[in-house]
Amino acid sequence: QVQLVESGGGLVQAGASLRxxxxxxxxxxxxxxxxxxxxxPGKEREFVAAIDWTGGSVYYADSVKGRFTISRxxxxxxxYLQMNSLKPEDTAVYYCAARSRxxxxxxxxxxxxxxxxxxxxVTVSS
Numbered sequence: 001q002v003q004l005v006e007s008g009g010g011l012v013q014a015g016a017s018l019r020x021x022x023x024x025x026x027x028x029x030x031x032x033x034x035x036x037x038x039x040x041p042g043k044e045r046e047f048v049a050a051i052d053w054t055g056g057s058v059y060y061a062d063s064v065k066g067r068f069t070i071s072r073x074x075x076x077x078x079x080y081l082q083m084n085s086l087k088p089e090d091t092a093v094y095y096c097a098a099r100s101r102x103x104x105x106x107x108x109x110x111x112x113x114x115x116x117x118x119x120x121x122v123t124v125s126s
Contacts, residue, residue, distance in 0.1 A: 002026040002115045004096050009120030014088055016124070020081040022096030022117055029077040032114075033099045035107055036070060036081045038092035038122075048094070049081060050107035059107045064090075086124045093119040 008020040020036070035050035049070040050059045058070050069082040079096055097113035099105065106112040 002098070004098060004115055004117035006094065006096050006117045006120040009094060009122045011123045011125065012086055014086060014124055014126050016086050017082070017084045018086065018122060020083065020094055020096075020120060020122075022079045022081075024077045024079070024098060027098065027115070029098075030074040031101050033101055033105050033107065034070075034072060034079040035097045035099065035113060036079075036094060037097060037110055038090075038094045039119075040092040043092075045095070045110050047108040047110070050105075051079065052105060052107075053101040061108075083122070086122075088124045088126045091122060091124050093121050095119045 003025045005023045031053055033052050036048040037045050038048050039045040047061050048064055049068055051070045051072050055072050067085045072079045096117045098115040099113045
């Protein structure tokens with residue numbers, strides 16, 4: 001079965017960096033668009049970043065643009081989220097998600113993704 005396993009979360013101070021990884025198995029990774037979402041306590045899940053199946057197109061939420069970088073390694077079946085200049089408002093559980101390359105890639109909408117990981121906690125202290 002399909003599994004997406006996130007790692008790399010933790011507790012850091014404001015201004016620090018973290019690199020999240022999401023290892024995929026059970027699917028042809030290179031055929032899937034990938035996204036990162038986050039959910040803070042009491043808030044809805046929100047889009048963070050996405051990358052298409054070729055790696056040629058990337059998308060970011062305005063709140064993370066210029067600080068976060070999404071990338072993928074199709075040989076390693078892994079998508080990454082490099083997070084720099086972290087702020088307390090970045091505190092959330094971060095989820096990776098996969099969406100088949102077929103059809104329109106509505107990258108910012110959670111329901112458009114087929115598979116989800118279990119999430120990894122990122123906590124940024126002030």
